Amino acid sequence: MKDIYVVGAAIIKDNQILCTKRATDRILGDLWEFPGGKIELDEAPEAALVRELKEELGADILVGPAVVTDVHQYDFGNVHLTVYYAQFTKESFGLVAHSQMKWCHQSELNQLTWAPADVAAMQAIQKQDLSQLTFK
Ligand SMILES: Nc1nc2c([nH]c(=O)n2[C@H]2C[C@H](O)[C@@H](COP(=O)(O)OP(=O)(O)OP(=O)(O)O)O2)c(=O)[nH]1
Numbered sequence: 793m794k795d796i797y798v799v800g801a802a803i804i805k806d807n808q809i810l811c812t813k814r815a816t817d818r819i820l821g822d823l824w825e826f827p828g829g830k831i832e833l834d835e836a837p838e839a840a841l842v843r844e845l846k847e848e849l850g851a852d853i854l855v856g857p858a859v860v861t862d863v864h865q866y867d868f869g870n871v872h873l874t875v876y877y878a879q880f881t882k883e884s885f886g887l888v889a890h891s892q893m894k895w896c897h898q899s900e901l902n903q904l905t906w907a908p909a910d911v912a913a914m915q916a917i918q919k920q921d922l923s924q925l926t927f928k
Contacts, residue, residue: 794869799841800826800910801878802859802917804925805895809917811904813892819868824904826875826913827890837874850884854927860916864909875913877920879927898922 803810812827814820829844831837838855845851856877863872885893896904898918906914 793865796869796871797831797837798828798871798873798909799831799837799844800828800873800875800913801841801845801853801855802826802875802913803853803878803880804922805880805883807922808895808897809901811894811896811901812887812890813894814907815889815891818889820866820907822891822905823907825907825910828875829889838876841876841878845878848886848889850886851880852882852884853878854881856925856927859913859920862909862912864907866908871909873909873913875910875917877925877927 811824813824814822816822827845827848828841831840841855842853845853859875859877861872861874863870901914901918
C-alpha cells in the first residue's frame, strides 16, 4: 500500500478554527478537512504547509505546534496526516480545491463530517486551550 504524507493547517482566529470542505470532484469529495496537501520529496512539513496554503487559499501563515499525526488506511493508500496549528499573516480564501469554508468554535467541530484521517486531530483541537498556543 502506498504511503502518502500530508500536512493540514488548523488556522486559529478569534478563538475559531478554519474548516474547509473538499470539492465534490476530488478524492474524499465533500468531506471537511484542514487545508493543506501532500509533502513533496525532501520538503520539510512546515514548508509544505506554507506552500499549500499559498496555492490553495492564496494565504500566508505562521506555523505553530503540531496537533497530532494520524495514519489512516484508505483504499488509495495510507495517509499520514500531521495537522499543525497556524495563524494567518495574510488572510485569503481563494477556493481552488474547496467548495466551502467555515469558521467553527472548538465545540462545533464535531458537527462536521470530516475526512477519516482528520478525526483524531479534530478531537485533540476540541480539548486544547487555544490561548496557550504560540506562533513564530
Ligand atoms: N489537504 C488535506 N488532505 C487530507 C486531509 N485529510 C485527508 O485524509 N487528506 C487526504 C486527501 C488526499 O488523499 C491527501 C492530500 O492530497 P491533496 O489534498 O494534496 O490533493 P489530492 O490528492 O486531492 O489531489 P492532487 O492535488 O494531488 O491532485 O490527503 C486534510 O485534512 N487535508
